[in-house]
Amino acid sequence: MTGAVMNPAWALLAPVVLGVLALAGAALNGVFVARAEGRPALSGAARPVLEVMRLMRQRRRVTVAADRLLWRIGGMALLVIALLKTAVIPLGPWILADISVGIVWFNAMDVMVWAGMWLIGWGANSAHALAGGYRFLAQAVSYELPLMFALVTPAVAAHSLRVSEVVDAQQDLWFVVWMPVAFLVFCGSVLAFSAWGPFATAAGADIAGGILTEVSGVDRLLIMAGRYALLATGAAFAVALFLGGGSGPLLPDWLWTIVKTLVLLAGFIAVSRRLSAIRPDRLAEVAWIVVLPLALLQTLVVSIIVAVRG
């Protein structure tokens, strides 16, 4: 079952799996872009690889009086955070660090994204980039509380904050079935903390690229890779919390986990292109007055069901 003790050497494999998932996401996005522009889909799928090579060779742009230290830290942060998240995400029967507070760990890591995104915006010393950093924080205070309650709900149902026990608790029925609101809020928050799709306003075109305005070369590569990696870890964690983890017929557990993660990731990317951006100033009121009470209500309903069933 889940939670088997692992050799720490497997930790080296986690970045590889994460990298493959992130690359798959980027390739899929490339296909969507290519189709929208009327180019062959295959050229779009190859796009991320070419982009990686281009950015590796590109020279870094320098801005006047940039805070280099904080800028570099911010640039690396997203990818590092995504890697730290993989520690508590189960891949079939295996999990790197099945700590007793896995869900809180995941939450703490996505709060780190606040710092990372803001530092990227701050470091460049440019008006548009800074506006992007602030926008992300404004968005973050809107999504974080609903996200917290969306994370709490499966934990309540499973009587545990340990991710493996949450997966085990879904043997009979996937949590998505009786906590759909929490699932949707979680998916929206994944898009939001990856600054993706309708929540990509921190890097929006209306502020000339926001946090991405001044970054180039390796920094840009790290940030883009970090966003895809955050999206992939978010999808993988949603699979563990709501979609029954590795359970499924015929195929082995680990393959089911990957298949579900890829499907969810593809869903995120496909949906994102079809929606227009949600500006943080519009989001705040809705998040606090509509979404947060809904998420709370979901937690309450689940708590009552759990209490009644005993």
Place this chain on the structure above:
Amino acid sequence: MLSIIVFSALAIIAVASGIAVFRVDSMARATYALAVSFVAVGVMLVMFDLDYIGVITILMMVMEMAIMAIYMIMFMGMNPALMPMSMVHNNRWSAILATGIFLLLAAGALLVPWPARSGTAAPDLTVAVGEALMGSKMLVMLTVSPILFATIVAALVLANPRGRYDRWGDNLKRVCPDDPQQGGLGK
């Protein structure tokens, strides 16, 4: 042995970044130095098997410092470039007082004959703290939650210059609130 090395490294990081808070010339750096100090202490708590409280400390303090940075920059208005800043008073006396108290506390820590450890930690501390909070020590929770709620209300009242009459008109009959920046609800 390993735990002592790790702990010492964390201790040096925590204290050094704590000192950096008041030494660096940029508010962003000062704020995030404090965040680093908190993260180091959070990891130390995890070393004491306080998983839940340690991770929560990291979570809350990084969040708080991200917001703190906004206030630092808003109220101290300087650019990200490393502008020398000296905004201190009573510098010498503060330093003397702080050093004196440190010596006193450190001497106390080293000289007081601490009692031996009594009792053992519960196997799952997160469950234990949850049961204490919802069981025998529920009064704590019952006190803390209204205080937190009162804080939210009080902070909003203090900081918000516009009441609902400003937003909804003298008869509160406006269809759409009159805000400088429109929100997501309303017409």
Place this chain on the structure above:
Amino acid sequence: MTLQLVLVVAAALFCVGLYGALSQQVVVMVMMGLELMLNGVILAVAAFWWFLAPNPDGMLLLLVVIAAMTVEMAMGFAIATLLHRSKETDMTDMAADLSG
């Protein structure tokens, strides 16, 4: 790792914070000093808990300290904003003028 070592570290954090809280002029910097002091307090409480009496009740004290911290921050931000709005000042010394 001994109780004495942890307590000395906690005392160091507390006193660095104390120095900051006493010497800084800007409200938010004073708050940072207070935060650092509470940081030391958290570490000290955790050490007492772990080395002297590891029962669940001690952890509640930690939670209360953390809650106190959030209250301090929220009120601090609110008051700093209020001061800024009413007097266009953010210096603790100038805040004394409000009493007059």
Place this chain on the structure above:
Amino acid sequence: MGAGMDMHADMDAHMDMDMDMPMPGGIPLASGGPDRDGLEMDVLHVALGPVLPHWPAGLVVRCALKGDVIVHAEVEILPAAPGTALDNPARVGRLPSADDDRRRTVIHHSDAAVQLLALVGWWSAAGRARRIRDEVASGTALAEVAPRLERLAKDVKRSRLLGWGLKGIAADTGPGVQRAGNGDAATARTRLLHWLNEAGRIARDTADSYEPLDFADRQRESLGAIPSLVNGTDVASARLIIASLAIDTSALTTSGEARS
């Protein structure tokens, strides 16, 4: 540094020191001023343009910002290089005909839609509008693109998310200008719908029933309205407002003079 008594004198000394401090990176410290929320904010001077993605080429809006709120704006158009006319089939060596004029209008309208849709981050719709524009520019029959324009207009009209995002973005440049038809003040959303509907109608109707583009006058009016429209909005809203004015700088610098 004495005790608390002489603090104010002490502070003044600090203030004076500020003046002599080296300016990091050669950038002087910002000066303050009250903002709309009653907080004192640093004033930042930022020029939007002349080159930005999805921005009228050569347009420069010099803004004074408090936070990201524009408190003062000035508009300027940089003199353009002689027109290359690549985007304008009417100028590619042939004599202009009614069809070319019609084509030019469709291109202008769909181009404006591309800019606005890209700015609100609706990439799939922006991509559709761009493909229509490119096909019209490269000579596809107008009747072929008409149904696609109408479908796009319908999707844009139906999108509640877009309506919500563009809510309250005013773009009313004054009386008699591109009204939505029902007499409401023009907003970014009504303008967007107007372009798409007009482009669809012009592409479908072969009868000469469309309103010809009279750039120069209207453009000048739009340009003059920018400072008052963007005052008090944040930079992002200002970008949407300016995009919804569909300013064609080439019409103002070259053909504008020729036409007026």
